[in-house]
Amino acid sequence: MIDLRSDTLTKPTPGMLAAMMAAAVGDDVYGEDPTANELERRVADYFGMEAGLFVPTGTMGNQVAVRVHCRPQDEVLLESTSHVYLWEAGAPAALSGVTLRQVDGRFGVLDVADLEDKLHPDDMHSVRSRLVCLENTHNRGGGTVYPLEKVAAVSAWARSHGLAMHLDGARVWNAVVASGVGLKEWARHFDTVSVCFSKGLGAPVGSALVGPKDLIAHGRRVRKLFGGAMRQVGYLAAACLYALDRHVGRLAEDHANAKIIAEAVAEVPGLRLVPPVVETNLVWFEVEPSLGSARGVAGRLREKGVLVAALGRNVIRAVTHLDVTADQCRRAADAIRGLV
Numbered sequence: 001m002i003d004l005r006s007d008t009l010t011k012p013t014p015g016m017l018a019a020m021m022a023a024a025v026g027d028d029v030y031g032e033d034p035t036a037n038e039l040e041r042r043v044a045d046y047f048g049m050e051a052g053l054f055v056p057t058g059t060m061g062n063q064v065a066v067r068v069h070c071r072p073q074d075e076v077l078l079e080s081t082s083h084v085y086l087w088e089a090g091a092p093a094a095l096s097g098v099t100l101r102q103v104d105g106r107f108g109v110l111d112v113a114d115l116e117d118k119l120h121p122d123d124m125h126s127v128r129s130r131l132v133c134l135e136n137t138h139n140r141g142g143g144t145v146y147p148l149e150k151v152a153a154v155s156a157w158a159r160s161h162g163l164a165m166h167l168d169g170a171r172v173w174n175a176v177v178a179s180g181v182g183l184k185e186w187a188r189h190f191d192t193v194s195v196c197f198s199k200g201l202g203a204p205v206g207s208a209l210v211g212p213k214d215l216i217a218h219g220r221r222v223r224k225l226f227g228g229a230m231r232q233v234g235y236l237a238a239a240c241l242y243a244l245d246r247h248v249g250r251l252a253e254d255h256a257n258a259k260i261i262a263e264a265v266a267e268v269p270g271l272r273l274v275p276p277v278v279e280t281n282l283v284w285f286e287v288e289p290s291l292g293s294a295r296g297v298a299g300r301l302r303e304k305g306v307l308v309a310a311l312g313r314n315v316i317r318a319v320t321h322l323d324v325t326a327d328q329c330r331r332a333a334d335a336i337r338g339l340v
Helices: 014-021 034-046 058-069 091-096 148-160 172-179 183-187 213-225 234-246 251-267 294-303 326-337
Strands: 051-055 074-079 099-103 128-135 164-169 192-196 207-211 271-273 282-287 315-319
Touching (some): 014 234, 034 051, 034 207, 034 234, 051 058, 051 213, 051 234, 058 128, 058 164, 058 192, 058 213, 128 148, 148 164, 148 183, 164 183, 172 183, 172 192, 172 251, 251 271, 251 282, 251 315, 251 326, 282 294, 294 315
Parallel strands (some): 074 128, 128 164, 164 192
Antiparallel strands (some): 051 207, 271 282, 282 315
């Protein structure tokens, strides 16, 4: 079975497993896990930030960021299809008493013009606009790489209004490989950045939040509050370090393989790429009524040995990753063409 449902489905490589077994560990709650400490230091350095915090999931990384930037009754401005809004279970409201102001963009991308009339007045009747959250690459936007000039413009606007900036950079590694823009250049426009090691990089578990020392120190307390303090976590941190050393550059292969899938989708009457250009490893497409429903098309592809994710009545996502080869993607493309 060729599994294209998500890039979180990868299994550790033999080399990664060996690195995990050989990891030096200690009690991270006491700050004594050397491998976790090394991961936090290195990731912070990669982004030009002062400190890093290892967390088990990308959702926790984002929610720690929301908590350290905001107080109850504050508001986050973000694109309406952002992961923080769609797929984090209402956590800002439930965990931090924070509301989300959804702003419609284009394939996940916002301009300053989309935001400038969204600020609330300084009035006791209103929530307080406090944080802008961007996502790069943007999952529901089709793996779109956020144009750097738009990031810079939004950041300058936000800071001119006293707003903090957070980047959901779960797949920022893909943005770096696709655009050639380095991590520090992306990060300098944000106060905090969350990154994921189990999307694309092949680690079994793990994300990190990076930012200024004071915010990360506060974040460590919030991580405890959210149940994310861990003990001999170096075994997991070792997998993340292995992935950073070996699996970032190869993301270009995933991007090339995604284009193989996208070309097949574009050739099939009744399927439509959304967005029409695939930039990274995510291929989102819509199913027109002539072909049935997304679930029905996914079922037909399953019968041909290809798994994709039906994520709406007429929406499908296919994701390339470490555990699918170019040959498998060509076979998957043939199965897609075979739908008609």
